[in-house]
Amino acid sequence: MPMKRTLRYFLIIAVLGVSVHKTAVAQQINPNPYRDSIVQLFGVVMTADSLRGVPSASVIVEGKGRGTITSQDGVFSIAVLKGDRITFSSIGFKDKTIVIPVDLKENQYSVIQLMVSDTTYLPATILKPRPTREQFERDFVNNTVPDDLLETARKNTDEAQRRILVNSLPADGREAVNFQLRQQANKAYYSGQVPPMNIFNPAAWADFIKAWKRGDFKRKK
Template identity: 55%
Template structure:
């Protein structure tokens, strides 16, 4: 009888200890922060713009221009790495990791795309090339149209007709303010007393700039 009571007591103690351990566990124990770098497998260069997703969960990040990323997940989750020009990768976070921080270096393997072969050849014979060079009329393509649009006279005419944008207006206004700031507290000079202005006036008079044109 005493042996049965002792067995029942031992079983009850074991159950209480197991239950207290299960219900008293920290709910944040499985959360872990992954800090890592995405690099190429052949040259160990940083791979920017890699999408790092937690599998089957709507969460993810993107690696920086230096290939650095940081994401929070649970122990046992699977991380998915994808980038243009690289093979798809997965990494399963171990469940036996200690602590809440883990460092990871994910190597990305370049994926090669093979395009169909394209052969570019000139005209079959020299005679056909000479005939085409003499008689073919090549229409204006995009390059020729761009050359016409960037002609110096065309750009000058557009500069006289188009209004100034915000940057140009600001530059002109700041230039006027800088000129006015030079004469704060004093009267600005008058061009009627400037020898240089009189010299320019006499030169223009000799050239006939002020003559009445019919």
């Protein structure tokens, strides 16, 4: 008799183990039983107080790494699955989360999401002006600046350093376009005639002499 009871308990435990294993495997294969139920979620995101559309509000599907943003009028449309959690967020408003019904019979779901303003109170800041202009100038001149910041400012304003940066750094898009436009304007200005040569330009000679005195033409080691 004890042997039969032991065998019966063993069979019950074995059946339960197989059932639990099948359930676990099924959940791993299909963690969302509604993954094949695609729903077109669309609607409008509006403010709760004035019923105005919220532009560029984020509509995120939690845990899926995808979403969309609303248009200028607060309208949006996105494909989701039954059972998905949708989070609406926008700067200045409290986040709102909804769940797509799992028993939805149609493949479309529309919402009008109202966003409540999120008020943030900052600590008070009191601004007091200096009593006189002379006191301001005195405090400004006597203000202590750390040596590292002062040295950085001195390097940034050094003339030789700025010339090296100008000659070494490539031109950005705006500088390249301006240079091209200046060349085209210069070509159109002297169209039909010989352009002047800089060898007879006194301003060009003055720039050359200044550059020669600075040592711009010295051979760099």
